[in-house]
Amino acid sequence: MNIVSLLPSVTEIVCSLGLRNALVGRSHECDFPEDVLSLPAVTKTSYPEQRSGRETDQTVREIVSSGLSPFEADPDLLRRLEPDIIITQDHCEVCAISIDRLKAETKSYLENADVDLLSVSPSSLQEIMDSITDIGHVLNVPDRAANLVTELSERLNIIRQTVQGEPEKSAVTLEWISPLMTAGNWVPELIEIAGGDDLIGIPGDHSPWIDFDAVRESDPDYLLIMPCGYSIQDTMNEFEALERTDGWVDLKAVREQQVYLLDGSQFFNRPGPRIYDSARILAEIFHPNLFQPLYKGTGWIPAGHSVAVP
Structure with missing residues (x-):
């Protein structure tokens, strides 16, 4: 199975599930674990980086209000990578490329490709755990996902218990x-x-x-x-x-x-x-x-x- 992850958190989930070697592509922001930097980046920003926070905010607002996206995807690179599944998000237009924008940016590739798309958009701790479970099922490692969710829950509970009182x-x-x-x-x-x-x-x-x-x-x-x-x-x-x-x-x-x-x-x-x-x-x-x-x-x-x- 060839996986392209277009969200840093998803890349970390995939690696935590023991599927690092199945990753063939990433987003330009995926940088952990460090060795994923060797993978080709399928996305990039559509505006110059290295700006101040206020300049970045103004630029992104202008782009989004024009019906465009702050991110671009490379359909030719996707075609060469031949992914079986691409995972992205639809939680935030300015956080990473959304699934709708991905479809629009790579229409020429997706129309003729045998590839599944998965979007995860957690906004709470429970939804984060659910997204790990969903990714584990789609990638055929549900037991690993269940173990990861259990481990995270137990470790968070240790912190909660330690500060109690x-x-x-x-x-x-x-x-x-x-x-x-x-x-x-x-x-x-x-x-x-x-x-x-x-x-x-x-x-x-x-x-x-x-x-x-x-x-x-x-x-x-x-x-x-x-x-x-x-x-x-x-x-x-x-x-x-x-x-x-x-x-x-x-x-x-x-x-x-x-x-x-x-x-x-x-x-x-x-x-x-x-x-x-x-x-x-x-x-x-x-x-x-x-x-x-x-x-x-x-x-x-x-x-x-x-x-x-x-």
Whole structure:
């Protein structure tokens, strides 16, 4: 079986199911496990990268409002790869190429190809588990998928049990800096598992745009900055925009030095096997007395600190 995965989380799921060798193609954003970078990238962005967050937001909004897509697929490359199945998503037009856009971009190939299409669009922890199950069934490894779901559930439950009885930590997340967006979907659930209370994000709902007044009125104990698709270094490069915001220094989290930069790209924006790692990162931040800082420097840093060098 030849598999093309056009979503980083799906690529991680496929590899966790022991099917790395069946992968023949990936999206331009699939980068974990690291050896998948040797696979040809079937997609690319339709706009220049290396822009600021505000410029990226404006460009993507203009593209989507014009009925176009921020992503392009290569039908000629797909034809050469001869996949039996292509897996993508229809959760978010700006996160990865959607199944409708894939069909439009590769119509000349798909019309004559014997290939199955699967779309996964989880927005909650349970739906992440369900997507793993669905992928396992389609790829004929249902037992492996069931084992992976059980393992993830058990490991998340260990974190939940470890923090039980500890004081709850109020938190606000920022999934984009300019303009501001807070994290929804599965992130509020991860915060709850780690012993926190997300004051703005709603479990299972799409991540909403917010204004700074919402952050100021919430005045959380912890401010967690995890921009979608951004590494910690990327976030550091744009952090000054937040620090210049009127009222920033008055926030409790800022005064008490409880502002953290998290790797959104590798952890919090990927609904796959590393949701455990994401919950563990949150637990390390909320409860340093209970969890060793295994991910400090790579998955999270306090604002003002340096990122770890591999």
